[in-house]
Amino acid sequence: MSISPTVRGRVLARRLRNLRVDAGYTQKTAAEGLDWRQSKVSRIEAQEQYVSVTDAHALSSFYNVVPTERDLLVKLARDSKKKGWWQSYDDLIPEWFDTFVGMEAEASSVFTYESEFIPGLLQTEQYARATTKATVLDATRDDIERSVQLRMQRQERLSDPSELQLWAVMSEATLLRPVGDAAVLRDQLNHLTAMAEQPNITVQVMPFRAGGHPALGPFVQLSYPEEWHPDVVYLEIQAGAQWIEETPQVRKFRDVIEHLRAHALDPGDSIAAVKKRVGELDAEVHQLEEIDTKRRTR
Known part of the structure; x- marks a missing residue:
């Protein structure tokens, strides 16, 4: 199966939004807990900002996800930054x-x-x-x-x-x-x-x-x-x-x-x-x- 950074980025944004909601946080309270600006959480979930590997680890820890989910989020973060051939x-x-x-x-x-x-x-x-x-x-x-x-x-x-x-x-x-x-x-x-x-x-x-x-x-x-x-x-x-x-x-x-x-x-x-x-x-x-x-x- 081909790897598309477009799809991986959309999947990552959706998963992070669902994890936040499941954990009971608003974008504001999540940003406060991570010591980020609320706009950063908003832009990440809207796929308007790349998620770094460091950010993926921080979000995984804050949302208390299991190791397999953390590893997937990190992989998605890496894949979403790759260049597609069509670019x-x-x-x-x-x-x-x-x-x-x-x-x-x-x-x-x-x-x-x-x-x-x-x-x-x-x-x-x-x-x-x-x-x-x-x-x-x-x-x-x-x-x-x-x-x-x-x-x-x-x-x-x-x-x-x-x-x-x-x-x-x-x-x-x-x-x-x-x-x-x-x-x-x-x-x-x-x-x-x-x-x-x-x-x-x-x-x-x-x-x-x-x-x-x-x-x-x-x-x-x-x-x-x-x-x-x-x-x-x-x-x-x-x-x-x-x-x-x-x-x-x-x-x-x-x-x-x-x-x-x-x-x-x-x-x-x-x-x-x-x-x-x-x-x-x-x-x-x-x-x-x-x-x-x-x-x-x-």
């Missing part, structure tokens, strides 16, 4: 997406619903390049190439079924939208069918004929081993992102996920629909090649 892209991606990549890096399973594009974890380089050009209007050529590299690195965990389970439901629109040109889309859909053969990847298509459904837009649910982090839902919007973390709200998204799984084409029929679309694109690409050949011979 070399900090100058390229906004902070909210940096957080998402860090959270994705240690997830054990991902459910994603997409209404416009093939999910990033399943994109080819050419398709990723085309989507970046289309959606990031002020991106330079170098920005685009580095964005593609980032997306390809995110996909590496899919090569090991024990690392990451992916379930992707996508609107039928994603099979039709001409991202790049017909050849780019055809190659992307061929790649999608190949990826769906892996035991850790499930692909479903939500057909237009299914009508309306409760997914108002794209979202991602990230799940973790129980001891690390509860499930979270990520919603990306034009100017940022929203995290859904409260249990009742996450539970509502689980209901949405079950609805999508039940009403989309089953995995076998989904791949059949993708292959049918590939056939249509093959004919389109062949026709365009014939037109181009005739132009050249004139």
Whole structure:
């Protein structure tokens, strides 16, 4: 399992808050007992300040935790200060997406619903390049190439079924939208069918004929081993992102996920629909090649 400082930092902050509450302290009384400012306790629990190993030992002693919990807190403090591989892209991606990549890096399973594009974890380089050009209007050529590299690195965990389970439901629109040109889309859909053969990847298509459904837009649910982090839902919007973390709200998204799984084409029929679309694109690409050949011979 990959180690993500983003996840470890969030786990540490949550554990320290729960330990304080279980011990019967407020942030104020805990700060007084530790001879700290209250703002330090607040910032630690809000994950706005790194927890040093010394601080982890001090908090463990003050909250009178058992040695195994103390050792875990110290390990989390160390891990949360490490640099994630994606942080070399900090100058390229906004902070909210940096957080998402860090959270994705240690997830054990991902459910994603997409209404416009093939999910990033399943994109080819050419398709990723085309989507970046289309959606990031002020991106330079170098920005685009580095964005593609980032997306390809995110996909590496899919090569090991024990690392990451992916379930992707996508609107039928994603099979039709001409991202790049017909050849780019055809190659992307061929790649999608190949990826769906892996035991850790499930692909479903939500057909237009299914009508309306409760997914108002794209979202991602990230799940973790129980001891690390509860499930979270990520919603990306034009100017940022929203995290859904409260249990009742996450539970509502689980209901949405079950609805999508039940009403989309089953995995076998989904791949059949993708292959049918590939056939249509093959004919389109062949026709365009014939037109181009005739132009050249004139």
